Amino acid sequence: MQKLTIEEIIKKIEAEELFRAVASDYSFTIKIDDYVPYACAAVHNGHQFRRELWPKCLHTEYERWYEEDPETVNMVKHHPIVISGMDSRFEYDLNRDPDNAIYEDAWGKQLWKEPLTTEEKSKSLEKHRNFYKVVHALIKTLEAKFGCCIVYDMHSYNWKRWDREVPTWNLGTSNVDNTRFKNSIEDWRQELSEIKLPNGIASTAKINDTFQGNGYFLKFITENFDQTLVLATEVAKIYCDEEGQIIYPEVVSAIRKGLRTCLPEHASNFYNIYSN
Structure with missing residues (x-):
């Protein structure tokens, strides 16, 4: 891996x-092992927190x-194109617009x-801005x-903070073209529901059940690129003890294995339909 500006x-x-590179300020990583018509992102994977902000x-x-998305990059790390945040959303949130990226309360x-x-604030927002410069360049290249x-x-x-039964997987689609992409969205939901998980964990999947897909990452790409579908894909933290801060490697591995198979197949089907 190189360190690049x-x-x-x-x-x-x-x-x-x-x-394969890390940004020169260590705010995010990106790898491109092949140019394919799909990419994976883990914008909330990061946990770094700038030292000067600790006090x-x-x-x-x-x-x-607890509020970050640990291990999400490891679930998709074998795919050809992966971009992942390294900084905590508590410094600046890549899934919020620049005016709201720095929390006052959380x-x-x-x-x-x-x-x-x-x-x-400027230091953090510069990292936010740079991340989206790269995202724009990446999607522009892939669409072209x-x-x-x-x-x-x-x-x-x-999932434990909910007082009702919630799905293992949730797709947030309220800000994408559901009429145009309806079949691809439903196919992805179905694929996720068939991933086999250990320890008796069910792999249920629903659309707009717990989250509706209101993140800035999805909105930024959708507003700038007409031929790109962003699937906001949430997995319940069944892969860790969210209260004890313990990761279950066997569950992370099972998710990664399932996505390694179904994700490229889904992307290929999407390309075959919408590339013409």
Whole structure:
């Protein structure tokens, strides 16, 4: 893996070079092992939290971890194109627009002991801005090369906080063209429901049950690219003890194995339908 500037990453994408890189400020990673008409993203996978912000933060390391999406990049790491955040959403949230990317409070609790300075905010927002420069360059290249593209926007959620039965998988589709992409959305839901999980865990899948797909990552791509479908795909945190901060590697592995098979097949079907 190389350490590259934003300009160097974009230049490689535009030249359709194969590479694996971390941004020079270590804010995100990107790998392109092959140019294919689909990409995977894990924007909330990151846990890094800038050292200078530690004294100001009221949330503990565990409270931050609890609301992040750990292991989501590991679930899709074998796919050819993967982009993943490394910084915690508590520094800046890649799934919110720039004006709302830096929290003042989070899940009902004030985040900062004192307001962040303009300089502190600017550092975080520059990383947010750079990430989306790369996303734009990537999708632009894929659409130009293939005529269409599909992006699997991977997230996880804390199922124990719900007071009702919730699905293992949730697809948020309220901000994509459901009329045009109805069949691809339903096919993806069906594929997810058939992933085999260990320890007696059911693999149920629903659409717009717990989340509706209102994230900025999905909206940014959808608003800028007419031929790209973003599937906001949430998995319940059945792969960890969300209260004890323990990861279950065998469940992560099973999810990764299932996605390694069904995801490329789904992407191929999407391409065959919408590339013409």
